[in-house]
Amino acid sequence: MNELQQILDDSVTRLFAARVDREFLTATEEAGFSADLWSLAREQGLTHVLVSEQGGGMNAGWADAYVVVRACGRYAVPLPIPETMLGLWLLERAGAPPVDGVIGLLPVPIALAVDGTFSGDMPRVPWGRDATAFVGTTDDGRLVCFDTSAIAIREDSNLAREPRDDVRFERARPLALQPLDLPLDAVHWFGALLRSAQIAGAAAGCLELSVRYTSEREQFGRLLSQFQAIQHHLAELAGGMASVDTIAHAAFTAVDDDGFRTGGRDARFEIAAAKCRASEAVEMLTRISHQVHGAIGFTYEYALQFLTRRLWSWRAEFGAHGQWGEVLGRTAIEQGGDRLWACITN
Amino acid sequence: MLNLDSLRFPRHALPSALEDLRREVRAFLADALVPYSAVVRSNTWDGFDPEFSRKLGARGWLGMALPKQYGGHERSALERYVVVEETLAAGAPVGFHWIADRQSGPVIARYGTDEQKRRIIPGIANGEICFCIGMSEPNSGSDLASVRSRAERVADGWCVNGTKIWTTNAHRADYMIALLRTDSGGESKHRGLSQFLIDLKHTKGITARPIRDLTGRGHFNEVVFQDALLPADALLGTEGEGWKQATAELAFERSGPERYLSCFLLLSRLVDEVRDHASPATLAKIGAEVAWAATLRNMSLAVAGMLNEGIDPGLQAAIVKDLGCQFEQRLPGLAQELVALEPTLAGSGSDYQQVLGNLTQLAPSFSLRGGTLEILRGIIARGLGVR
Numbered sequence: 059m060n061e062l063q064q065i066l067d068d069s070v071t072r073l074f075a076a077r078v079d080r081e082f083l084t085a086t087e088e089a090g091f092s093a094d095l096w097s098l099a100r101e102q103g104l105t106h107v108l109v110s111e112q113g114g115g116m117n118a119g120w121a122d123a124y125v126v127v128r129a130c131g132r133y134a135v136p137l138p139i140p141e142t143m144l145g146l147w148l149l150e151r152a153g154a155p156p157v158d159g160v161i162g163l164l165p166v167p168i169a170l171a172v173d174g175t176f177s178g179d180m181p182r183v184p185w186g187r188d189a190t191a192f193v194g195t196t197d198d199g200r201l202v203c204f205d206t207s208a209i210a211i212r213e214d215s216n217l218a219r220e221p222r223d224d225v226r227f228e229r230a231r232p233l234a235l236q237p238l239d240l241p242l243d244a245v246h247w248f249g250a251l252l253r254s255a256q257i258a259g260a261a262a263g264c265l266e267l268s269v270r271y272t273s274e275r276e277q278f279g280r281l282l283s284q285f286q287a288i289q290h291h292l293a294e295l296a297g298g299m300a301s302v303d304t305i306a307h308a309a310f311t312a313v314d315d316d317g318f319r320t321g322g323r324d325a326r327f328e329i330a331a332a333k334c335r336a337s338e339a340v341e342m343l344t345r346i347s348h349q350v351h352g353a354i355g356f357t358y359e360y361a362l363q364f365l366t367r368r369l370w371s372w373r374a375e376f377g378a379h380g381q382w383g384e385v386l387g388r389t390a391i392e393q394g395g396d397r398l399w400a401c402i403t404n
Numbered sequence: 405m406l407n408l409d410s411l412r413f414p415r416h417a418l419p420s421a422l423e424d425l426r427r428e429v430r431a432f433l434a435d436a437l438v439p440y441s442a443v444v445r446s447n448t449w450d451g452f453d454p455e456f457s458r459k460l461g462a463r464g465w466l467g468m469a470l471p472k473q474y475g476g477h478e479r480s481a482l483e484r485y486v487v488v489e490e491t492l493a494a495g496a497p498v499g500f501h502w503i504a505d506r507q508s509g510p511v512i513a514r515y516g517t518d519e520q521k522r523r524i525i526p527g528i529a530n531g532e533i534c535f536c537i538g539m540s541e542p543n544s545g546s547d548l549a550s551v552r553s554r555a556e557r558v559a560d561g562w563c564v565n566g567t568k569i570w571t572t573n574a575h576r577a578d579y580m581i582a583l584l585r586t587d588s589g590g591e592s593k594h595r596g597l598s599q600f601l602i603d604l605k606h607t608k609g610i611t612a613r614p615i616r617d618l619t620g621r622g623h624f625n626e627v628v629f630q631d632a633l634l635p636a637d638a639l640l641g642t643e644g645e646g647w648k649q650a651t652a653e654l655a656f657e658r659s660g661p662e663r664y665l666s667c668f669l670l671l672s673r674l675v676d677e678v679r680d681h682a683s684p685a686t687l688a689k690i691g692a693e694v695a696w697a698a699t700l701r702n703m704s705l706a707v708a709g710m711l712n713e714g715i716d717p718g719l720q721a722a723i724v725k726d727l728g729c730q731f732e733q734r735l736p737g738l739a740q741e742l743v744a745l746e747p748t749l750a751g752s753g754s755d756y757q758q759v760l761g762n763l764t765q766l767a768p769s770f771s772l773r774g775g776t777l778e779i780l781r782g783i784i785a786r787g788l789g790v791r
């Protein structure tokens with residue numbers, strides 16, 4: 059980690075480790091959005107990591123942002139910090155004015171009517187009810203931003219009770235409509251990128267809980283962690299976590315280094331690989347973490363479920379491993395077997 | 405308490421200068437590998453071809469990280485990494501020089517005497533010396549520290565008795581680095597072991613008997629020592645430090661990209677095989693393995709970067725080998741799930757079928773050689789602080 063990443067890591071750890079515990083998560087699932095934690099995160103600039111200094115941000119790269127997004131996963135932070143971070147980055151990249159508060163991401167490109175307004179339903183928008191603005195792309199590849207003046211919300215949530223709301227737009231007029239030098243389904247790609255890092259973080263959280271619990275509980279007169287079967291479970295968990303962490307980090311770095319070139323091998327390869335690997339890993343990560351915890355892990359009272367329910371949700375959001383595997387499989391076939399190695403080594 | 409940082413695979417970007425080297429190696433291989441059939445290529449580091457090894461040596465691509473003073477090239481571990489991964493991915497027959505270049509050379513460079521280095525390292529760098537690893541014994545596999553073969557001090561050297569087994573290439577190697585017991589070691593089985601540099605071509609009392617593996621080929625051996633007399637300077641490193649040295653040797657053995665690349669040729673052939681009739685489900689399965697390949701490549705590169713910076717990558721290397729051998733072992737089954745073609749023996753069927761046939765049979769060894777999956781999981785568990 060470089061110096062900035064170390065600073066970010068220290069500050070997110072300090073912020074979240076102390077506050078986002080079982081009680082807090084339980085309360086937030088009832089009460090909803092925590093304005094207090096949001097403003098603390100905002101004060102530390104966590105939503106503005108990718109924004110330029112003129113824009114009041116840290117002007118950091120995606121590889122730096124990785125530290126923050128992963129921490130949001132590790133501590134199961136019930137806030138749209140990753141989503142808002144991405145929204146602000148897209149706005150600035152397109153030269154659109156920034157917005158304040160929570161950004162709701164429109165997961166699929168939209169079609170504007172001839173009069174330039176948008177009417178239609180956006181399903182499962184993360185934190186739609188709490189958003190002060192919505193950011194997405196149009197089906198001709200422009201960045202589009204809306205305020206909340208022409209919307210209706212039908213509240214829903216994912217398995218972790220994070221808001222995933224259906225948002226109905228009624229003749230909504232964009233606040234901003236700007237050319238964007240990214241694929242028109244950019245939100246899908248970057249959403250997958252964000253979720254891969256959150257999965258890496260939650261995997262680390264699962265591993266930590268599993269190691270701690272099995273090192274404290276005794277059966278048959280021994281600590282669970284002294285049984286070889288349990289040690290091998292933990293080793294498998296560690297490998298799964300490390301694999302997701304490595305490829306997700308590689309994907310964030312690839313966005314900085316390669317970006318989205320038009321045509322040819324670019325960061326999309328790593329993003330697809332990261333979300334594919336991360337989503338695929340969820341089955342093993344959740345199965346083993348629960349297995350080594352026994353019944354306690356299956357209770358609402360114990361913290362593991364805040365992580366595993368997120369993992370099950372994030373696995374599917376912005377495309378599960380089947381979908382991303384298909385993308386990679388198609389890439390491989392288009393390249394041909396002989397070029398596969400060159401594709402992997404870039 | 406678990407320290408998550410110890411599990412990190414630090415991102416390692418190869419310096420762009422290495423891309424020139426990579427291009428050079430690729431161009432060389434594109435040419436040099438023309439005569440080799442697909443099934444022969446699928447043997448990768450089991451493929452044995454002294455002539456090919458000499459060609460690599462002539463290019464300066466062996467003993468790359470060994471000291472210049474002794475005939476090495478003093479290039480970085482990362483330059484060596486690029487050459488190694490390119491030769492493996494292409495399925496070059498690297499078996500003749502493999503062990504020497506990977507572990508024997510570095511071990512001699514670290515622990516050998518001036519005279520031993522002078523005598524051996526130039527031959528390694530030229531691709532003219534073949535080494536084998538004398539660790540396992542009939543009664544000492546995973547529990548390596550229990551080896552019983554002994555070297556006893558005699559008037560002007562050492563007298564060796566005992567049996568080594570599974571010794572890859574012993575029947576055609578020039579040298580063995582053997583782990584032998586030099587005294588009782590008292591209570592501890594880890595003490596009292598020493599490493600020896602044994603000249604197999606010029607020592608009496610050593611017989612290597614090839615053992616056919618399940619493919620019918622014989623590349624590993626039982627090696628019997630019967631009052632084999634070694635000169636005094638056959639001792640490698642310090643008497644009694646053999647366990648520590650062997651552990652260092654195993655670290656070289658476990659940290660390379662070969663731990664996930666044995667079946668790469670099958671994956672690339674499979675991609676071509678499904679090209680014209682790939683359903684979305686098929687694409688998804690292929691893609692998931694491509695994601696694994698990309699993941700393992702990043703992890704393996706991180707290990708290389710750690711080695712290059714002098715950080716001990718023991719834990720990371722064990723994780724790569726654990727995940728890598730599972731990846732390799734999945735591929736033959738996946739191929740049969742996706743493509744309705746039987747595996748065949750060399751010489752019949754298509755290239756794809758022969759590669760599949762060969763790797764299906766070799767796959768069980770991937771989680772045995774260089775330390776079994778269970779032993780690696782134990783190492784990982786120790787890294788997690790639970791052992």
Ligand SMILES: Cc1cc2nc3c(=O)[nH]c(=O)nc-3n(C[C@H](O)[C@H](O)[C@H](O)COP(=O)(O)OP(=O)(O)OC[C@H]3O[C@@H](n4cnc5c(N)ncnc54)[C@H](O)[C@@H]3O)c2cc1C
Binds near residue numbers: 541572775779
């Ligand atoms: C193709 C091939 C090439 C080889 N080349 C060489 C070579 O060149 N030189 C050399 O020295 N050796 C070589 N080996 C030997 C290799 O290192 C050993 O096979 C390996 O160390 C395992 O030892 P073993 O075969 O005696 O199995 P064992 O140690 O008897 O193990 C059998 C099974 O029991 C498991 N087991 C053992 N101990 C434990 C434990 N404590 N906890 C849980 N499970 C356990 C193992 O994981 C394995 O699944 C080679 C092996 C193969 C297959």
